[in-house]
Amino acid sequence: MSNIVGIDLGTTFSALAILNAIGKPEIVPNADGERLTPSAIFFDEENADVIRVGLEAINSRHLNAQRSVRWIKRHMGDAGYSKKIDGKDWSPVELSSLILKKLKQDSSVEHGEIKDAVISVPAHFDEIRRKATMDAGTMAGLNVIGIVNEPVAAALYYATTRVINGRILVYDLGGGTFDVTIMDVKGTQMDIVCSQGDHALGGVDFDAQILKMLEQNYKEKFNAELIASEEDRAKYEDEAEDIKKTLSRRESAKKMLYGSAGSMRAEITRDMFEEAISSLMARTDILVEVALEEAGSKPSDIDKVILVGGSTRMPIVQQRLEKMFGFAPETAVNVDECVALGAALHAGLAMIREKPDEVPVGIASGLKDINLTDVCNHSYGTVCAPVDKETGKRVLQNRIILKKNTPLPCEASQTFYTVSKGQTAVEVTITQGEDSAVEYVNKIATHKLELPPNRQAECPIKVTYSYDVNQRMHCKFEDLESGKALAVDLSINKNGEMSEEDSANKSKQNCKVES
């Protein structure tokens, strides 16, 4: 029997939950006894093989910021980002795998081997970021049986701990990302309607606004810079976060600032803070409105608003939502832990589907009534070149094959035709986005399908995209005449380009993560 776990790989904190004997998820504390592990990494100065993850890494950051990494989730899937430590370039996938490795290692002390896991991602994460997250899991020695959207995981946990019915809006504002998901819930039957989000909007952006105010205060008083080094920055980033949290409880917060020109006492009020973050909050409002529109709903159609993510503790979040919907959002669930808890439930459901023999009877019966229908979070298409009726010329166009918000699992095919006589290859491109204009969609992979020689034009090429319930997408390009086919796996190679090879298998890690 294997352990079944769900992991919330967060921007600021990560958590791991395991299903107990009767299928109830429980958070597994880390080696420090903490239920949440800071998503922070520190490369030891004395011993190059030792990498610290979690609380110790946060503390060490103040001593040597160059050897520390935080908020790596913001760079997930970013082929251009790496952190150089002792001559090695660490990719976001490799760095994230260190956090996952720490969670896996710490949990296995009490529970034995941790292998099968579901990892959560923001609902709006694109295919590249999803695949990067899976690769990080594989690199950490996990068998990633699925990916679940964070708001879906949170709602799943929520729906299994209380009775809810109706159209629910999940508002998820975490450390680095924002997601809004609308779903229809009837007991434990959950149907996702749509999601919207921003992968660069969260707690660290609010902290940055406070840090800016502290720096301004210091400059006004001393006409000098408060921050002189990366270590100073690390220290004041943490002070700024502390002020932000205090402002969730009190009207004002004070801090001593120690710069090279002297020390001073700074005071930030909640009003000042809320003014400074007003444009960021306006972005969340817009995304809520877009989600409502996509769901064909008015605010009055929403029966409940569920809060997820640590940043929803800010009073301004709750006030704005109350004003928009006319009732207070639900705050009863633990906003920091519900994603990991829901991801563990999702892992249980995935195991029942994929490896039923390995699921203990108690867990299977604990989960038997849960029914979840998720949707595809983006539209996926391909680039084709139809003839323009007016000009008679071929123009490049994006043709959507899988439409956004289609219930999962789903599969769709379209047939395209080769352009010229004797054509021996077609370039196939997988796109993500809603527009028919090629320049307004994201090209997530381009490959070549080789064709037999000496053929006429207009040979049919069938393109099939499918999206499974574990949030994995599969693409197939098929030359119908010859039967030749190309199946595409979306991953990023060592040079940061899309390839069919699995980067997680290529790059091996020999470093030790300290528990």
Ligand code: AMP
């Ligand atoms: P999460 O990604 O859900 O773990 O959320 C982490 C974010 O929540 C961090 O940016 C924290 O600073 C923020 N956070 C936690 N508690 C509070 C609070 N009381 N007030 C404001 N933000 C908070």
